[in-house]
Amino acid sequence: MSGSFSDYQSKGFFDEMFAAEGVARPHYRKLMERFQDMGREEFERKRALAAQSLLNQGVTFTVYNNNEGTERIFPFDLIPRIIPASEWDFIERGLAQRITALNMFLHDVYHDQRILKEKIIPGETIRSAAHFRPEFMGFDVPKDIYIHICGTDLIRDESGVYHVLEDNARCPSGVSYMLENRQVMKRIFPKLFGRYSVRPVDTYSEELVKLLRSVSPDGNNEPAVVLLTPGIYNSAYFEHSFLARSMGIEIVVGADLVVENARVYMKTTKGLKPVDVIYRRLDDDFLDPKVFRPDSLLGVPGLVEAYRRGNVNLANAIGTGVADDKVVYYYVPQMIKFYLGEEPILPNVPTYLSANDADRAYILEHADELVIKAANESGGYGMLIGPQATKAEVEKFRGLVAANPRNYVAQPVVNLSRAPAFCEESIEGRHIDLRPYILYGDKITIVPGGLTRVALRKGSLVVNSSQGGGSKDSWVVDDEPDAAAC
Amino acid sequence: MLRRVADALYWMSRYIERAENNARILDVNIQLLLDFENQNEAAVRRHWEPIINSLEDRELFFSIHPEATAETVVDFVSFEKKNPNSIYSCIGRARENARTVRELVSSEMWEQINSLYLYLGSERSRSVFAGSGYEFFKSIVDASQLFQGITDATMNHGEGWDFLQVGKYTERADRTSRILDVKYHLLLPTGEKVGGNVDVVQWLAVLKSCSAMEAYRKLYVGQVAPWMVAEFLITNDTFPRSIRFCVNRLDLALHRISGISHTHYGNEAERLSGRLSSDLAYSTIADIFSFGLHQYLDRIQSRLVEVSKAMLKTYCDWMEEEGKMHYPLKSPAEA
Numbered sequence: 001m002s003g004s005f006s007d008y009q010s011k012g013f014f015d016e017m018f019a020a021e022g023v024a025r026p027h028y029r030k031l032m033e034r035f036q037d038m039g040r041e042e043f044e045r046k047r048a049l050a051a052q053s054l055l056n057q058g059v060t061f062t063v064y065n066n067n068e069g070t071e072r073i074f075p076f077d078l079i080p081r082i083i084p085a086s087e088w089d090f091i092e093r094g095l096a097q098r099i100t101a102l103n104m105f106l107h108d109v110y111h112d113q114r115i116l117k118e119k120i121i122p123g124e125t126i127r128s129a130a131h132f133r134p135e136f137m138g139f140d141v142p143k144d145i146y147i148h149i150c151g152t153d154l155i156r157d158e159s160g161v162y163h164v165l166e167d168n169a170r171c172p173s174g175v176s177y178m179l180e181n182r183q184v185m186k187r188i189f190p191k192l193f194g195r196y197s198v199r200p201v202d203t204y205s206e207e208l209v210k211l212l213r214s215v216s217p218d219g220n221n222e223p224a225v226v227l228l229t230p231g232i233y234n235s236a237y238f239e240h241s242f243l244a245r246s247m248g249i250e251i252v253v254g255a256d257l258v259v260e261n262a263r264v265y266m267k268t269t270k271g272l273k274p275v276d277v278i279y280r281r282l283d284d285d286f287l288d289p290k291v292f293r294p295d296s297l298l299g300v301p302g303l304v305e306a307y308r309r310g311n312v313n314l315a316n317a318i319g320t321g322v323a324d325d326k327v328v329y330y331y332v333p334q335m336i337k338f339y340l341g342e343e344p345i346l347p348n349v350p351t352y353l354s355a356n357d358a359d360r361a362y363i364l365e366h367a368d369e370l371v372i373k374a375a376n377e378s379g380g381y382g383m384l385i386g387p388q389a390t391k392a393e394v395e396k397f398r399g400l401v402a403a404n405p406r407n408y409v410a411q412p413v414v415n416l417s418r419a420p421a422f423c424e425e426s427i428e429g430r431h432i433d434l435r436p437y438i439l440y441g442d443k444i445t446i447v448p449g450g451l452t453r454v455a456l457r458k459g460s461l462v463v464n465s466s467q468g469g470g471s472k473d474s475w476v477v478d479d480e481p482d483a484a485a486c
Numbered sequence: 487m488l489r490r491v492a493d494a495l496y497w498m499s500r501y502i503e504r505a506e507n508n509a510r511i512l513d514v515n516i517q518l519l520l521d522f523e524n525q526n527e528a529a530v531r532r533h534w535e536p537i538i539n540s541l542e543d544r545e546l547f548f549s550i551h552p553e554a555t556a557e558t559v560v561d562f563v564s565f566e567k568k569n570p571n572s573i574y575s576c577i578g579r580a581r582e583n584a585r586t587v588r589e590l591v592s593s594e595m596w597e598q599i600n601s602l603y604l605y606l607g608s609e610r611s612r613s614v615f616a617g618s619g620y621e622f623f624k625s626i627v628d629a630s631q632l633f634q635g636i637t638d639a640t641m642n643h644g645e646g647w648d649f650l651q652v653g654k655y656t657e658r659a660d661r662t663s664r665i666l667d668v669k670y671h672l673l674l675p676t677g678e679k680v681g682g683n684v685d686v687v688q689w690l691a692v693l694k695s696c697s698a699m700e701a702y703r704k705l706y707v708g709q710v711a712p713w714m715v716a717e718f719l720i721t722n723d724t725f726p727r728s729i730r731f732c733v734n735r736l737d738l739a740l741h742r743i744s745g746i747s748h749t750h751y752g753n754e755a756e757r758l759s760g761r762l763s764s765d766l767a768y769s770t771i772a773d774i775f776s777f778g779l780h781q782y783l784d785r786i787q788s789r790l791v792e793v794s795k796a797m798l799k800t801y802c803d804w805m806e807e808e809g810k811m812h813y814p815l816k817s818p819a820e821a
Contacts, residue, residue, distance in 0.1 A: 057596075057600075058588075231586075244589045249589075250488060250589070251589055267488065267489045267804050269488075269743070
């Protein structure tokens with residue numbers, strides 16, 4: 001075959017590229033022409049070039065096997081996902097609305113708890129949330145910002161409607177792949193970029209460092225900002241180092257820092273140097289062995305005390321994980337109405353709470369048709385996809401739901417939209433999602449697009465890299481003049 | 487600069503230099519053997535054991551291989567994963583260190599060391615190796631020299647670069663002393679005289695492995711004698727692989743880091759490197775031979791370890807407690 005789409009099947013799902021069999025959507029037409037011009041050999045050459053370029057630059061994640069870490073590149077699919085500007089503008093408004101409400105929710109839940117008092121969210125849901133930090137009740141964070149960086153996962157259903165699948169309000173990862181994917185695509189498809197005007201993403205690091213500098217504790221115009229990583233053996237280390245480099249800030253591990261008189265310092269060759277803002281890529285639990293997990297060797301003893309005294313700021317704030325709880329997620333549309341008095345622009349995926357008696361009965365009865373998720377797991381773990389599971393797995397989840405209703409939610413299986421991906425022999429439709437990265441500071445900044453993850457295994461609905469997922473470059477492009485005709 | 491970062495830069499630089507010098511040592515030994523093809527097995531063995539002795543890896547080597555043959559020694563020094571000082575391990579560790587300081591090394595430096603690492607793990611390097619040892623060792627030396635050139639041309643010559651110089655020259659001084667020492671361990675076949683044909687060929691090989699042949703010949707026209715070669719490689723102050731040159735550069739880099747004039751010392755590392763540098767400047771080859779060449783080289787190696795220990799204590803110790811989070815990927819035998 002060539003780069004052609006002649007055998008491509010778009011039926012049965014919402015296809016990003018094709019409106020009907022063989023009929024490309026307007027914003028995909030130039031791409032289709034380019035790919036049809038391309039022979040199999042040229043395509044293979046480009047694919048090898050992309051893979052080699054990612055490997056040489058060390059754009060990898062580490063897979064551990066028999067105690068020996070192997071570095072793999074995150075599989076990269078050459079066919080970009082294209083989003084027309086009008087669609088993007090809508091997504092952008094929805095994400096801005098959502099993060100505003102989430103930040104207001106976090107302020108509220110750590111202060112007056114109005115949303116609990118007015119019974120919009122049951123108090124018990126919050127009190128029992130694994131990542132709720134009651135120790136921080138009444139604590140004021142600089143500029144009242146809790147979530148500085150958010151990575152919200154969006155999916156499209158069978159009719160192309162965007163839904164929010166989850167908010168990642170702790171340490172969302174993947175943004176470096178978004179940035180590197182774009183670099184690779186520019187190198188291997190320079191002409192195609194000439195035909196489209198793709199909105200740039202490379203301002204991300206600039207915007208992020210500006211944001212981090214703007215939230216330094218009071219009175220410091222030249223703050224020292226550092227990125228705190230768990231270390232080189234962390235699977236996302238490439239990203240940590242990539243971001244630190246592109247922001248021009250120090251990357252530190254816990255042992256590089258020391259706290260004296262509730263002030264954080266880094267150990268340099270010329271003595272101790274104060275630190276003002278920490279972009280931490282470490283979960284709350286590991287930050288400070290004096291306060292959280294005492295066995296954590298990754299954190300900094302005394303860090304939380306320095307934070308409490310307002311001598312250092314953390315991005316994201318401690319305690320944002322309560323918003324990542326999948327039961328709390330259920331209430332985000334209500335939060336938007338409650339705090340902003342607006343209707344949600346981006347809907348949630350319909351969700352059943354097993355803590356509600358009626359919902360639980362439904363979940364137990366239809367377990368083999370639903371997706372059941374643990375409230376605080378991620379990365380595609382702790383999850384049952386009913387229709388694809390064995391009877392034993394379904395039974396196991398029924399038991400889990402019945403035994404611990406607070407900890408489970410269920411959703412109907414959404415057949416995620418598909419986009420063409422290059423698979424072994426031919427171009428085939430594969431399910432995708434989209435993770436845009438939202439920066440919340442003096443203003444809200446969302447770089448156009450985000451990371452499109454693609455489930456490369458045939459039929460798979462799980463896009464996580466740990467489960468055979470890959471990624472695509474995501475382009476936001478101007479609408480085609482004749483778009484209205486389709 | 488973070489203490490951990492200074493530490494990683496120092497070790498990265500040392501490991502690359504070590505890999506390069508291992509390749510040099512093996513290459514020269516293989517060349518030497520070609521000159522003595524009609525030797526019996528016992529004689530061949532005598533050519534390989536000195537390398538293991540000089541690299542101080544005897545115990546580990548004989549726990550893996552029963553015998554020091556060309557195959558076992560070359561494999562042990564090139565590819566053996568269990569040997570922390572094999573070329574493969576050195577490049578792996580240099581790369582691990584580079585990975586922790588990617589914000590300081592230029593992209594070009596990273597790509598160079600990363601592609602060298604990927605090359606060593608690939609089938610390609612094995613087949614180059616199987617085809618011709620010479621090609622393989624040359625590819626390692628070239629890659630290391632390319633890395634050093636890229637470093638000089640793309641990295642800011644500030645504090646980080648100075649730590650790279652400290653690492654590079656410490657390692658190079660140590661390795662040059664070991665290369666000389668290989669010759670000490672290399673016994674002359676019975677009936678051969680010191681200064682005789684075989685002896686001269688062996689000393690020439692030592693010069694070659696330090697890329698010192700041309701430089702030496704210009705200085706000592708038409709003469710190859712053990713004391714001259716040793717004098718050149720120990721006390722010459724302009725040849726970039728001589729011990730004295732390396733120690734001088736090490737001393738200068740240490741002073742650039744502290745900002746103290748190099749006629750004074752501001753810390754223990756500078757005191758020790760300054761003293762070693764003076765000793766090398768004021769020693770004659772006659773002094774060295776009367777002290778005993780092997781003993782002298784041994785002493786140089788342990789004094790380099792002292793400088794290194796003092797330097798690490800001043801600038802690089804960064805862990806609160808031992809074993810808290812283990813980054814420096816170095817063998818316990820080292821400072």
